[in-house]
Amino acid sequence: MSGRHQPVVGILGGGQLARMLALAAAPLGVNCLAVDGSADACAGQVAPLVVADWSDRAALEAFAHQVDVVTFDFENVPADTAHWLAERVAVHPAPEALAVAQDRLAEKTLFRACGLPTTEFMAVDTREQLDQALAAIGAPAILKTRRLGYDGKGQFRLATAGDADAAWAALGAQAATLGLILEAFVPFERELSIIAVRGRDGEFRTWPLTGNWHVDGVLSMSLAPAPSLGPLQQRASEHARALAERLGYVGVFALELFVKDGELLGNEMAPRVHNSGHWTIEGAHASQFENHVRAVLGLPLGDTGVRGTAAMFNWIGELPDATPVLCGVDAHWHDYGKQARPGRKVGHATVCAPDASTLATRLRNIAQALGREAQVEPVLRALADV
Template identity: 65%
Template structure:
């Protein structure tokens, strides 16, 4: 029986294990925290990412390794790759961990991005702002996600505060200044590439955020027919350039009908959670198929889906579970501000039915305002 090792023991590892059970797979997760939620379902190795003894134990017990967390040090992934198969390859992980390397790659592939510049010093920040203009966003190049490690600059008076907030991190993780894009909406293409180079993508997904964290996703995107060919072409370029194996997400801004790449995630992705109930093959199953060298499953949508992310604390389940369209996912985490603790997906055969079921559920949860944008896009 094949054992799949997962670097990271969060909800993504948990959902990978659940998807892999019907395939007859076993799993071993590695995490720095003993209470990582995947440990409720699979055995774990607990240790620092740079602890070679822990990595060696992990490697000795698995046949192939993958990630649920992109901030695993690339050096650790490279150490493992010298001993066992690791997918995606550490090079893809290393590039995706560095916003400067990532956006440079996008531009080299002919994929448009917001203007950007590396920032290493306070004087360098002044020079970058003069070149890119205001408003703009100062970000850490590495170790930032879900809105962390970012500071928005609106006026020249913000530069000192931005440097106080992020400047001390420059020597360790690097900084990048990016132009602020007044985008109309954000979409993502979740795609998968197999060991043999086979490439597939799920329908384009439209996303909403609150405080830098994904709040909701809708698939297929309302105007996906116009945007999807370009988005999928971009994802294919990235996958082929990196010789990527597994699932990844490419996040894109939509402005005046054009797509600008924001970032990629080298793993299964929050905006693809709807695929569990809303696609012929979920992102989790297809990721496992890819890393094991198995044929990929269909990425076709089954009707229409909306995924609602639960941040901080789980709401009452009954309003969603009463719906014939409702599906509930509790990650088994304790409540904490800003923490992803679960999600719900509503799926229906047509958009009108989905809108009605969504309205009923969010009204019962007293959260209609939070998800009003999704409701309006369902028409």
């Protein structure tokens, strides 16, 4: 970039996604300024950090005057805060997109309006409505909070209608504040995500579909490109484009999908860079983080093509020994600078290779050295199908 002024991207949230956005922005001559309620937010290790609550209008007013555009590190920023900032500075993606992604009922309704099938679902506001929803949808089913749930939180799985009392005991108190939704359980064959980016000028690109494996609702490993997809890549791209156009979306987002009977079902949309796209840092020509910065600033988008094939280990709770990864060929270590804590995302590692067979060998060697054979086994099975 040229000129004397270095653009500043303001990021609402100071976690690892903000950290990686700041690292991707620096080579473009772009500075970042993050806002977070915690003074030890890990983005503060690589970019200036404003410590403020989302309701601190004075701090947010000063923040707005220091940045050229505002974006999000996570989707649970209050929508009214985003709207308030949008009256003072450009906000991308727009607060309306954030609001839809914050509400599972609005989100799935949008999916269907855009032609993306979903599992059956119904809003649940009372204990009586839970019984009505179970009668209509059947069991097994999952009762979820409409808002604030992520990484498997705010959910209760009902194996039969007889679990209704237990489900209501677990989540019913949140019905009035967060809202609840009952979703039919999907006996899916695969979990996929597509990471997409749309620029200010409407330019739209996607990275290849990513295969994902979760443990206890938290991402454990990702593989890209996901093998043996046939026409699903094109369909997923079309669904993502339809959503982006409907929302007037600017920036990167993730569309999480289930595959059932060879068809795609929409699960969730994340209006931000996403855990399942971390492999793009080393595995694609332009990462999701670089392209998000480009998009929100109105710069041309980078090439989303892959350099080969890549797999990502997600480190949850605490970091393992880095040595086996650092000794690997085309293997990359990411420490988020966060204190270890059960269930917390503290880092990831990405392993790249020119082909599936080489990637499988590299993953197997690292997994054996770390004692992580069980974590990598489903990825090895997928690679064997290539």
